Amino acid sequence: MExxxxxxxxxxxxxxxxxxxxxxxxxxxxxxxxxVSAAISICVGAADISISTVWDALFHFNADMTSHQIIRELRxxxxxxxxxxxxxxAASGAIMQGMTRNPLADSGLLGINAGAGxxxxxxxxxxxxxxxxxxxxxxxxxxxxxxxxxxxxxxxVKGGLTPVRLVLAGAAVTALLLAISDAxxxxxxxxxxxxxxxxxxxxxxxxAQIRIMSPWVIGCLIGAVLLSRSITLxxxxxxxxxxxxxxxxxxxxxGMLLVLILAGASVSVVGAVGFVGLIIPHVARYLxxxxxxxxxxxxxxxxxxxxxxxxxxxxxxxxxxxxxLGALIALIGVPFFLYLAMRExxxx
Amino acid sequence: MVNHHLxxxxxLARKRRAFRILALMGGLVxxxxxxxxxxxxxxxxxxxxxQTLLGSGTDQQELILYQFRLPRIVMSVLIGAGxxxxxxxxxxxxxxxLADPGILGINAGAGxxxxxxxxxxxxxxxIFLLPFLSLLGAGATAALIYSLSYRRxxxxxxIRLLLVGIAVSAGIAAAxxxxxxKLNPDQFxxxxxWMAGSLLGTDWRFxxxxxxxxxxxxxxxxxxxxxxDVLNLGDQTAAGLGAALNRERLYLYAAAIGLAGSCxxxxxxxxxxxxIGPHLARRLxxxxxxxxxxxxxxxxxxLLIVSDSLARMYEVPTGIIVAxxxxxxxxxxxxxxR
Numbered sequence: 281m282e283x284x285x286x287x288x289x290x291x292x293x294x295x296x297x298x299x300x301x302x303x304x305x306x307x308x309x310x311x312x313x314x315x316v317s318a319a320i321s322i323c324v325g326a327a328d329i330s331i332s333t334v335w336d337a338l339f340h341f342n343a344d345m346t347s348h349q350i351i352r353e354l355r356x357x358x359x360x361x362x363x364x365x366x367x368x369x370a371a372s373g374a375i376m377q378g379m380t381r382n383p384l385a386d387s388g389l390l391g392i393n394a395g396a397g398x399x400x401x402x403x404x405x406x407x408x409x410x411x412x413x414x415x416x417x418x419x420x421x422x423x424x425x426x427x428x429x430x431x432x433x434x435x436x437v438k439g440g441l442t443p444v445r446l447v448l449a450g451a452a453v454t455a456l457l458l459a460i461s462d463a464x465x466x467x468x469x470x471x472x473x474x475x476x477x478x479x480x481x482x483x484x485x486x487x488a489q490i491r492i493m494s495p496w497v498i499g500c501l502i503g504a505v506l507l508s509r510s511i512t513l514x515x516x517x518x519x520x521x522x523x524x525x526x527x528x529x530x531x532x533x534x535g536m537l538l539v540l541i542l543a544g545a546s547v548s549v550v551g552a553v554g555f556v557g558l559i560i561p562h563v564a565r566y567l568x569x570x571x572x573x574x575x576x577x578x579x580x581x582x583x584x585x586x587x588x589x590x591x592x593x594x595x596x597x598x599x600x601x602x603x604x605l606g607a608l609i610a611l612i613g614v615p616f617f618l619y620l621a622m623r624e625x626x627x628x
Numbered sequence: 629m630v631n632h633h634l635x636x637x638x639x640l641a642r643k644r645r646a647f648r649i650l651a652l653m654g655g656l657v658x659x660x661x662x663x664x665x666x667x668x669x670x671x672x673x674x675x676x677x678x679q680t681l682l683g684s685g686t687d688q689q690e691l692i693l694y695q696f697r698l699p700r701i702v703m704s705v706l707i708g709a710g711x712x713x714x715x716x717x718x719x720x721x722x723x724x725x726l727a728d729p730g731i732l733g734i735n736a737g738a739g740x741x742x743x744x745x746x747x748x749x750x751x752x753x754x755i756f757l758l759p760f761l762s763l764l765g766a767g768a769t770a771a772l773i774y775s776l777s778y779r780r781x782x783x784x785x786x787i788r789l790l791l792v793g794i795a796v797s798a799g800i801a802a803a804x805x806x807x808x809x810k811l812n813p814d815q816f817x818x819x820x821x822w823m824a825g826s827l828l829g830t831d832w833r834f835x836x837x838x839x840x841x842x843x844x845x846x847x848x849x850x851x852x853x854x855x856x857d858v859l860n861l862g863d864q865t866a867a868g869l870g871a872a873l874n875r876e877r878l879y880l881y882a883a884a885i886g887l888a889g890s891c892x893x894x895x896x897x898x899x900x901x902x903x904i905g906p907h908l909a910r911r912l913x914x915x916x917x918x919x920x921x922x923x924x925x926x927x928x929x930x931l932l933i934v935s936d937s938l939a940r941m942y943e944v945p946t947g948i949i950v951a952x953x954x955x956x957x958x959x960x961x962x963x964x965x966r
Contacts, residue, residue, distance in 0.1 A: 382725075382726060384726045433963055448958070448962055451726060451903060452955040452962070455900045456959075459824070459947070462824050462945070465820070466821065466824070466945070471817070472809075472813065555798050555802075558798070559798070604805050606802060606805055607802040607803070610798050610799055611799075611802060613798070617798075618796070618799075621777075621791035621792050621795055622776055622788065
């Protein structure tokens with residue numbers, strides 16, 4: 281089994297290359313771009329609203345004006361949800377890829393999307409008509425149970441949570457949960473509802489959801505940045521990390537916990553648009569090098585930007601029946617990612 | 629490489645053990661094959677089955693056995709073996725434990741064609757053209773991924789292949805989401821069952837369409853088992869040992885695509901066998917591909933016969949049973965550290 285994860289083919293990749301200047305530019309430019317695209321996102325949609333109205337709605341709120349209501353109750357929560365989930369998916373994907381040293385890894389691999397999917401299938405089949413907030417909490421429970429199952433399979437046995445064991449346990453749990461939700465969906469004929477939800481979208485995001493998720497997501501993003509140095513060392517290989525005095529078991533547990541909260545909260549709000557978590561870390565790694573102290577914050581910024589832009593697209597494409605967010609993310613992300621993948625050969 | 633020095637007693641013992649396990653698995657496949665002929669919504673007792681096989685059964689018994697059960701069971705064997713060997717090749721060549729036919733876009737390409745076809749054609753007469761078209765879709769996608777990750781003088785780098793595979797599959801998956809949401813409930817159900825993988829409605833024509841692929845490609849891959857062992861050592865070592873890396877890899881990728889593509893075409897998305905089959909086999913016989921490849925084929929066949937027998941009884945897509953049976957067993961094996 282060892283041969284499959286062998287990172288030793290390229291001993292030259294031991295010293296960590298990074299480009300701090302590029303990373304700083306991405307962080308600053310990315311945040312500016314997020315603010316600009318957030319402003320655009322608030323202005324466009326089925327009803328176009330001018331930027332001065334947006335300003336008034338924020339600072340001279342008038343409850344009698346419909347446009348102020350739309351901005352406060354629909355558009356702003358939507359942009360915030362996009363920024364939070366994008367950052368969360370991308371950062372958790374970066375953590376997963378760093379810890380497993382597998383370019384195919386993302387938060388879905390911890391069973392999170394599939395676990396949320398099972399609970400959604402159960403709630404659509406047995407408790408139709410749940411509120412968004414209950415659906416969110418319900419699917420988070422599913423995500424957490426799946427992650428615990430994956431982590432438990434890997435962690436509580438002799439030899440510990442090796443990267444290979446983690447990805448294999450993740451793939452197996454994911455397949456099992458997908459089969460269960462498929463079976464429920466086919467038997468109770470809720471497949472279309474489930475597919476629509478999982479395809480991703482932010483119509484109907486409420487302030488209540490933002491209030492519940494934002495402290496957790498922001499806290500975990502900070503946690504991810506604090507943990508990033510250890511993740512860089514772990515990405516060099518288990519032996520090297522131990523040799524450098526890292527407590528690898530503790531770091532992996534913390535890392536998994538961060539991934540669970542970040543990705544679990546995001547999936548339960550916007551659905552399985554986890555592709556962000558797969559491609560954005562690769563893009564960030566290409567741009568800033570293999571140091572996770574830069575990859576994680578840059579991934580968060582780029583992920584937030586990607587979801588906000590894709591969500592603008594989802595509304596512009598066809599304002600009256602929104603295009604699934606996941607499809608637009610792929611439409612924007614795939615060509616760019618493909619270009620990077622073909623151009624450069626690089627290590628994790 | 630075992631043949632370049634005298635075999636030690638330990639190696640001989642390992643070899644004997646691998647042969648014993650292979651023989652045992654072969655016996656199991658035969659046993660499960662026979663038991664599976666007895667199971668289904670209409671039970672045939674062993675004696676009735678024997679009579680029918682010898683040609684003295686009633687018309688109804690003959691119909692059930694020859695037209696419904698046997699083609700499905702033979703198909704399970706072929707598809708299980710095909711997917712598992714394809715996965716085994718890909719895990720060996722890419723040296724990535726998560727590799728399965730999905731990384732070459734096989735499922736995505738075939739699935740996209742199925743959805744496109746279902747969206748424009750009426751459901752009733754779509755059955756016979758569909759496997760052919762989905763084979764084309766799978767092959768075209770794999771060829772696209774391969775050519776995008778090919779560079780002159782360098783050939784195929786594994787990391788680039790994996791990344792390009794992710795990107796192309798994700799792009800196709802996005803197109804599939806958009807198309808899926810436009811389907812009516814009947815079309816949606818057909819696609820959902822196809823994606824989960826189902827052998828419902830298999831007849832001998834599908835079996836004869838799949839058989840040549842398996843008969844040609846499996847022996848070819850078994851013949852290349854030593855190349856896979858060498859590739860597994862890493863590119864530099866393999867090149868140092870004189871392997872013509874790019875050419876060998878191309879052959880192996882092509883074989884993996886042929887196997888998985890033809891299986892997807894007739895069986896739908898049962899590709900989990902391709903991921904799990906080789907891993908189960910590796911735990912049984914170890915990493916030597918001379919044993920691992922046949923063991924993968926038999927593990928895949930075994931898993932699929934059992935799953936499809938259960939699928940016939942409970943009338944659910946076969947792929948769902950494969951995951952529900954295979955995943956927990958696989959998790960159990962993972963918890964037993966090695």
